[in-house]
Amino acid sequence: MMPLVEMRQIVKTFGPVMAVRGADFSVNHGEVVGLVGDNGAGKSTLMKVLTGVHQPDGGELWFAGRRVHFGSSVDSRRAGIEMVYQDLGLAENLNPIANIFLGREMTHSFAGLRLLSEAEMDQAGRRHLENLQIRLPSLALPVERLSGGQRQSVAIARATAFQARLVIMDEPAASLAVAEAAKVLLLIKRLREQGISAVLISHRLQDVLDVSDRIVVLNRGLKVGDLPREEATMERLVGLIVGKAS
Amino acid sequence: MQIEQATPTERPRLRLSADLLGRMGLGLVVLLMMTVLTILQPQYFPTRENLTNIARQVSSNAVLALGEFVVVVTAGIDLSVGSVMGLSMIVVAMSLHAGWMSGFALLAALAVGTGVGLFNGLALTKLHLPHPFIATLATLNIARGATYLLSGGVPISGLTPTVRFFGAGEVHLFGEGALALTFPVSFLIVMALYSLVWLFMSKTRTGRHIYAIGGSPKAAQYAGINTNRNLVLVYAVSGAMAGVAGILLAGRVNSGYPTAGTGAELDAIAAVIIGGASFFGGRGSAVGVFLGAIIMGLLRNGLNLMNVSVFWQQVLIGLIILLAVYVDVLRRRAMRLED
Ligand SMILES: Nc1ncnc2c1ncn2[C@@H]1O[C@H](COP(=O)(O)OP(=O)(O)OP(=O)(O)O)[C@@H](O)[C@H]1O
Numbered sequence: 001m002m003p004l005v006e007m008r009q010i011v012k013t014f015g016p017v018m019a020v021r022g023a024d025f026s027v028n029h030g031e032v033v034g035l036v037g038d039n040g041a042g043k044s045t046l047m048k049v050l051t052g053v054h055q056p057d058g059g060e061l062w063f064a065g066r067r068v069h070f071g072s073s074v075d076s077r078r079a080g081i082e083m084v085y086q087d088l089g090l091a092e093n094l095n096p097i098a099n100i101f102l103g104r105e106m107t108h109s110f111a112g113l114r115l116l117s118e119a120e121m122d123q124a125g126r127r128h129l130e131n132l133q134i135r136l137p138s139l140a141l142p143v144e145r146l147s148g149g150q151r152q153s154v155a156i157a158r159a160t161a162f163q164a165r166l167v168i169m170d171e172p173a174a175s176l177a178v179a180e181a182a183k184v185l186l187l188i189k190r191l192r193e194q195g196i197s198a199v200l201i202s203h204r205l206q207d208v209l210d211v212s213d214r215i216v217v218l219n220r221g222l223k224v225g226d227l228p229r230e231e232a233t234m235e236r237l238v239g240l241i242v243g244k245a246s
Numbered sequence: 247m248q249i250e251q252a253t254p255t256e257r258p259r260l261r262l263s264a265d266l267l268g269r270m271g272l273g274l275v276v277l278l279m280m281t282v283l284t285i286l287q288p289q290y291f292p293t294r295e296n297l298t299n300i301a302r303q304v305s306s307n308a309v310l311a312l313g314e315f316v317v318v319v320t321a322g323i324d325l326s327v328g329s330v331m332g333l334s335m336i337v338v339a340m341s342l343h344a345g346w347m348s349g350f351a352l353l354a355a356l357a358v359g360t361g362v363g364l365f366n367g368l369a370l371t372k373l374h375l376p377h378p379f380i381a382t383l384a385t386l387n388i389a390r391g392a393t394y395l396l397s398g399g400v401p402i403s404g405l406t407p408t409v410r411f412f413g414a415g416e417v418h419l420f421g422e423g424a425l426a427l428t429f430p431v432s433f434l435i436v437m438a439l440y441s442l443v444w445l446f447m448s449k450t451r452t453g454r455h456i457y458a459i460g461g462s463p464k465a466a467q468y469a470g471i472n473t474n475r476n477l478v479l480v481y482a483v484s485g486a487m488a489g490v491a492g493i494l495l496a497g498r499v500n501s502g503y504p505t506a507g508t509g510a511e512l513d514a515i516a517a518v519i520i521g522g523a524s525f526f527g528g529r530g531s532a533v534g535v536f537l538g539a540i541i542m543g544l545l546r547n548g549l550n551l552m553n554v555s556v557f558w559q560q561v562l563i564g565l566i567i568l569l570a571v572y573v574d575v576l577r578r579r580a581m582r583l584e585d
């Protein structure tokens with residue numbers, strides 16, 4: 001069977017900067033892949049190419065056995081790819097529920113008009129937050145009034161609210177307290193149990209080692225390592241990340 | 247399960263009160279101004295004639311402000327609305343004088359307004375002009391120049407009853423008896439447009455997306471919202487509103503004159519800011535902007551009644567803008583401190 005995601009020879013440049021220079025990357029069905037690398041190695045860029053936020057300058061994208069082209073995140077979300085972005089990408093002026101449903105609001109028809117179904121979204125959003133054991137001081141206040149960790153929780157809730165096939169988390173635990181960070185790892189394991197694939201980007205290598213089935217190392221926009229969990233050790237990873245092993 | 251059922255009743259109330267506080271502040275200002283004016287000018291201010299006059303006078307600015315508001319929510323600005331209002335007014339007058347039926351003249355004015363708005367939106371999104379300030383500053387000048395060119399610089403007076411009806415007409419509600427209420431048609435149009443825009447901005451997906459774009463363009467992009475399409479829409483709405491404002495003004499003064507609406511964009515922006523919208527985008531409501539426009543109208547009317555010169559009026563409007571924004575700053579700070 002073909003992997004769920006297959007990225008081949010992806011190239012992405014920003015003006016003079018070549019962020020990704022011909023990287024391969026794949027995720028199998030129900031697999032958790034750790035993606036590690038130094039600052040600026042191209043991890044976020046590679047994943048944004050996968051979600052359609054960036055258009056690649058070269059390479060091919062395959063999803064669920066088909067060659068795909070994601071023109072924007074609408075397309076990738078429709079295909080079942082969700083992402084917790086490193087900068088979260090929350091609408092600061094909207095409340096958590098509105099953020100969870102942003103771009104996928106529930107509506108109903110009223111007198112020939114399509115209106116937002118606030119009550120339904122509120123209920124479904126609450127249930128989802130409850131399931132994730134996320135507690136927020138208020139669901140009515142705009143996200144800008146939440147703490148960094150609480151906002152991160154909202155971003156995670158948004159990425160898991162809809163039946164996804166692949167959830168990408170870019171530093172999801174960067175500003176979370178120890179207990180909350182552990183919950184994120186648990187959540188990733190739960191996703192895998194439900195057959196949902198996940199990609200975890202993190203600088204906390206121990207976390208990556210804890211949950212990943214396979215670990216991919218990027219170095220200056222190139223894949224320099226692709227290790228099954230059994231072969232991955234802290235030393236090997238660090239060596240690949242800083243570029244000694246090549 | 248139990249938690250789920252217990253919370254929903256409690257949270258929406260919280261949202262309501264935070265919202266209400268902001269709006270009530272403006273509502274209280276309106277009430278206060280009306281009370282003060284009634285005390286100061288008991289024989290002139292609270293008369294039906296004067297109140298009807300205020301309603302008619304604020305109409306054009308209120309409609310301009312409504313369009314401007316939708317743009318400001320996206321963290322944009324539309325400087326062209328005053329000129330577009332003038333252009334729309336001249337288009338109405340000229341097409342009527344060319345023998346067009348009133349309906350077509352009105353449609354032409356609306357189309358011109360919407361067209362300039364579309365151009366603004368496309369210049370911003372397709373030509374990638376760095377800031378809406380640029381595109382709309384350009385159309386401010388183009389539309390004003392076109393207005394002078396079309397009219398030859400001279401006023402055109404004498405319009406049809408239909409057009410005058412929209413700007414100067416009245417409707418009688420609740421019969422002829424003691425409860426009879428006479429309402430300027432233009433103000434009814436204002437209220438209808440505000441209701442529509444409120445519904446659009448607060449209760450539809452597109453409205454929600456417009457708020458998201460203003461609050462965080464990146465969030466909108468990640469959520470797959472088509473930012474450019476929404477921006478074009480927003481500027482088109484603003485242009486269309488300026489078209490309506492031109493029609494109302496033409497009907498009110500029964501003419502079209504090429505200087506009409508000069509500087510009106512600043513009054514519109516003032517109403518939007520007094521009404522609680524933020525230049526940083528993502529904030530404000532149609533209700534607030536409505537009150538902002540009313541506050542400006544009451545201020546002008548009251549100062550006129552008290553024979554305060556227009557020069558002082560301008561100074562006062564400036565002070566009110568400062569005050570309104572400062573009060574908002576204080577309110578936000580208080581909200582932050584409370585938890
Ligand atoms: N939108 C952008 N515009 C221009 N350059 C960019 C952009 N996004 C990323 N880059 C550049 O691309 C390179 C890779 O960045 P990227 O964010 O993918 O790294 P990363 O591996 O996620 O790093 P980190 O661990 O710090 O998050 C960097 O040199 C960065 O400066």
Ligand SMILES: [Mg+2]
Binds near residue numbers: 044045086170
């Ligand atoms: Mg990154």
